[in-house]
Amino acid sequence: MNKPPSLLTRGQFDRIAKALAxxxxxxxxxxxxxxxxxxxxxxxxxxxxxxxxxxxxxxKELVRAGLVQAERQGQFMNYRVRREVLAAYSAELxxxxxxxxxxxxxxxE
Numbered sequence: 001m002n003k004p005p006s007l008l009t010r011g012q013f014d015r016i017a018k019a020l021a022x023x024x025x026x027x028x029x030x031x032x033x034x035x036x037x038x039x040x041x042x043x044x045x046x047x048x049x050x051x052x053x054x055x056x057x058x059x060k061e062l063v064r065a066g067l068v069q070a071e072r073q074g075q076f077m078n079y080r081v082r083r084e085v086l087a088a089y090s091a092e093l094x095x096x097x098x099x100x101x102x103x104x105x106x107x108x109e
Contacts, residue, residue: 007088038078
């Protein structure tokens with residue numbers, strides 16, 4: 001059985017995994033995913049008790065991983081989750097964790 005090609009770019013799976021490993025960044029992604037279609041950066045700054053620079057860093061990593069799309073509207077920055085990338089990551093993760101993909105050595109007792 002041939003595996004369908006991934007929608008993720010080379011190295012993107014690892015960038016996403018690294019981005020999601022940070023609990024605060026994961027919480028920011030959850031907020032954006034559960035919020036309005038376009039989530040304003042100013043709203044993120046109100047929702048999370050961290051500096052604007054910290055929010056900016058987290059957003060840069062989420063955009064770099066491809067999980068979030070940034071769109072400038074005048075002087076404001078809005079974000080939205082790229083659900084197709086999240087779905088592709090989820091599918092790839094499940095594929096990598098399938099019994100056929102894993103090469104696990106038995107544990108000796």
